[in-house]
Amino acid sequence: MSASQSAVRSRAEAVQVSRTFDWMILFTLFTAVLGGYHIHYMLTGGDWDFWTDWKDRRLWVTVAPIVSITFPAAVQACLWWRYRLPVGATLSVVALMIGEWINRYMNFWGWTYFPVNICFPSNLLPGAIVLDVILMLGNSMTLTAVVGGLAYGLLFYPGNWPVIAPLHVPVEYNGMMMTLADLQGYHYVRTGTPEYIRMVEKGTLRTFGKDVAPVSAFFSGFVSIIIYFLWHFFGRWFAKTDFIADDAS
Amino acid sequence: MKIIKDKVAKLSFVALLVAMTAAMFYAPTASAHGEKSQAAFMRMRTIHWFDLNWSKEEVPVNETMTISGKFLVFAGWPETVDKPEVSFLNVGIPGPVFIRAGSWIGGQLVPRSVSLELGEVYEFKVLLKARRPGDWHVHSMMNVQGGGPIIGPGKWVTITGSMSEFVNPVTTLTGQTINLENYALDNVYFWHAVWFAIAFAWLLFWIKRPLFVPRHIAVSTGKADSLISAGDKKIGMLFGVGTLVIVAASMGATNEKYPVTTPLQAGLLRGMKTYQMPEATVSVKVDDATYRVPGRAMQMTLTITNNGDSAVRLGEFNTAGVRFLDPAVHEDDTAYPDDLLAEEGLTVSDNSPLAPGETRTVEVTASDAAWEVYRLADLIYDPDSRFAGLLFFWDEKGNRQLVTVDAPLIPTFI
Numbered sequence: 130m131s132a133s134q135s136a137v138r139s140r141a142e143a144v145q146v147s148r149t150f151d152w153m154i155l156f157t158l159f160t161a162v163l164g165g166y167h168i169h170y171m172l173t174g175g176d177w178d179f180w181t182d183w184k185d186r187r188l189w190v191t192v193a194p195i196v197s198i199t200f201p202a203a204v205q206a207c208l209w210w211r212y213r214l215p216v217g218a219t220l221s222v223v224a225l226m227i228g229e230w231i232n233r234y235m236n237f238w239g240w241t242y243f244p245v246n247i248c249f250p251s252n253l254l255p256g257a258i259v260l261d262v263i264l265m266l267g268n269s270m271t272l273t274a275v276v277g278g279l280a281y282g283l284l285f286y287p288g289n290w291p292v293i294a295p296l297h298v299p300v301e302y303n304g305m306m307m308t309l310a311d312l313q314g315y316h317y318v319r320t321g322t323p324e325y326i327r328m329v330e331k332g333t334l335r336t337f338g339k340d341v342a343p344v345s346a347f348f349s350g351f352v353s354i355i356i357y358f359l360w361h362f363f364g365r366w367f368a369k370t371d372f373i374a375d376d377a378s
Numbered sequence: 379m380k381i382i383k384d385k386v387a388k389l390s391f392v393a394l395l396v397a398m399t400a401a402m403f404y405a406p407t408a409s410a411h412g413e414k415s416q417a418a419f420m421r422m423r424t425i426h427w428f429d430l431n432w433s434k435e436e437v438p439v440n441e442t443m444t445i446s447g448k449f450l451v452f453a454g455w456p457e458t459v460d461k462p463e464v465s466f467l468n469v470g471i472p473g474p475v476f477i478r479a480g481s482w483i484g485g486q487l488v489p490r491s492v493s494l495e496l497g498e499v500y501e502f503k504v505l506l507k508a509r510r511p512g513d514w515h516v517h518s519m520m521n522v523q524g525g526g527p528i529i530g531p532g533k534w535v536t537i538t539g540s541m542s543e544f545v546n547p548v549t550t551l552t553g554q555t556i557n558l559e560n561y562a563l564d565n566v567y568f569w570h571a572v573w574f575a576i577a578f579a580w581l582l583f584w585i586k587r588p589l590f591v592p593r594h595i596a597v598s599t600g601k602a603d604s605l606i607s608a609g610d611k612k613i614g615m616l617f618g619v620g621t622l623v624i625v626a627a628s629m630g631a632t633n634e635k636y637p638v639t640t641p642l643q644a645g646l647l648r649g650m651k652t653y654q655m656p657e658a659t660v661s662v663k664v665d666d667a668t669y670r671v672p673g674r675a676m677q678m679t680l681t682i683t684n685n686g687d688s689a690v691r692l693g694e695f696n697t698a699g700v701r702f703l704d705p706a707v708h709e710d711d712t713a714y715p716d717d718l719l720a721e722e723g724l725t726v727s728d729n730s731p732l733a734p735g736e737t738r739t740v741e742v743t744a745s746d747a748a749w750e751v752y753r754l755a756d757l758i759y760d761p762d763s764r765f766a767g768l769l770f771f772w773d774e775k776g777n778r779q780l781v782t783v784d785a786p787l788i789p790t791f792i
């Protein structure tokens with residue numbers, strides 16, 4: 130658009146058009162992030178997020194934050210540096226979790242009949258909100274990566290514990306002790322997910338005894354810092370306007 | 379302006395499609411009906427299922443049935459498939475139409491993966507509780523790490539009633555009896571609702587103001603700092619601290635409510651009890667074996683020696699779950715699935731009792747449409763064209779013995 134043939138004739142109209150734009154862009158951003166982030170998260174977090182009997186104290190705690198801090202970092206980079214909007218992480222995670230809920234409810238439950246209490250998504254929202262708040266207050270990518278990334282990793286397990294704790298109550302089943310989550314995995318037959326591909330409680334953190342979840346969470350937080358940096362740069366690169374030839378900025 | 383609006387609208391539509399694809403179409407594997415598409419050599423030379431029994435053909439919701447039987451872990455396990463060192467006894471059903479209430483190998487509960495030995499026979503049982511009404515093909519199944527699922531014979535079972543009546547009561551070690559079908563579901567919804575509400579509040583706080591165009595102008599003209607007011611920062615602080623407080627408080631409350639929790643249980647079970655078949659006193663040598671494509675029949679020349687003290691007759695040839703019987707020697711009374719049973723499919727050129735100490739060379743023909751229906755004939759197109767199976771002999775007292783065969787197979791097309 131060149132200035133000589135402006136499409137709006139008054140300030141009021143300009144405001145109105147701008148607002149319409151807001152909603153369209155927001156909708157586009159939301160659905161694009163939902164689609165991309167959801168695919169990414171299914172491919173990388175996959176079964177750890179699908180099933181309660183994968184939600185352990187080691188690998189789930191480690192993997193989920195690391196692979197899920199990606200899109201929040203990138204969208205933050207775009208929304209903060211260009212628009213000073215501190216909602217990138219929350220918006221991404223809300224989009225992801227809405228997509229996940231649709232998928233779990235319609236396909237896992239509605240189509241395949243897995244009870245929702247075995248296949249609900251993990252809660253990533255506390256970490257996302259904190260990530261946005263830190264970026265807003267600090268106005269610094271480094272600070273957000275270091276403090277926010279670490280917080281994102283650390284908040285994951287406690288943020289999910291109220292949801293999964295009831296499923297970690299032990300039960301004796303035909304002479305074996307297991308958790309209710311293990312029993313769900315055993316009862317609700319998954320022909321495509323045999324028990325041996327379940328990666329839980331594996332690792333070299335044995336020396337920490339019972340306190341393995343905090344150690345895993347710290348480790349996850351540290352890696353999340355690096356991933357945050359990486360994806361924040363992706364986001365910045367992606368939000369460049371060089372692609373549009375006659376851009377004024 | 380209209381052009382740009384159209385473009386954004388188009389882009390939105392594309393994005394929506396991408397989102398739909400991602401969100402809507404992924405579903406966990408629901409079907410197990412790969413039995414016919416699985417390579418014939420996999421079915422013939424890995425796990426041999428026999429003495430199978432489906433305890434019922436019709437089960438009401440909430441009632442149970444069993445699949446039981448034995449399986450032989452074939453000694454001539456193909457090189458191209460990983461050995462069954464990590465295996466999982468599964469059932470091939472389309473999703474959780476039944477729940478697996480129990481599964482045992484040699485009397486030991488096997489909710490975990492197990493290590494199996496080549497050449498051994500194991501006894502197994504799977505207890506299924508009916509959940510979702512319908513006609514379902516119920517297979518025995520063994521998942522082998524590095525080898526994939528090995529699907530055993532399937533039989534149609536009908537579940538009657540209504541899924542809404544299904545209950546799954548479990549008593550925990552803390553003494554409560556819960557219904558695992560919907561246990562803790564309200565809690566899941568509650569916490570997700572709480573966090574979604576907080577997140578939406580945060581989003582709304584920002585989205586309600588003019589967004590992209592004016593803010594972009596402000597940022598690019600160096601007035602970025604004016605976009606975040608002191609009030610915004612206070613609200614932000616509130617959300618940040620509030621999040622930490624809610625996480626800490628809800629975690630504390632949860633630990634108080636559920637003082638006893640344990641980590642997920644996992645690990646490999648070794649040393650599974652094997653099943654001892656009676657010692658075979660018959661030895662069998664395969665002189666040659668051919669498959670006649672037009673006749674849908676396999677013909678083998680066998681030299682059989684009876685080293686025992688009772689005369690024997692060949693009654694059954696079983697391969698990949700398809701059973702060829704000589705009705706003069708053995709008849710099936712277990713209601714084995716029709717499509718897998720050739721009641722008169724086995725003919726032996728001379729099947730008179732083979733006396734102790736005697737050796738005889740006979741022509742054995744196993745013919746049935748199942749060769750084609752179950753695509754076992756595809757064996758001749760496999761890179762390693764060998765067949766394998768189980769021969770069952772009966773002596774005068776009705777004792778059964780099992781002998782395995784494993785030999786090259788030559789196809790004939792005329």
Ligand SMILES: [Cu+2]
Pocket residue numbers: 410411412413515516517532
């Ligand atoms: Cu089937």
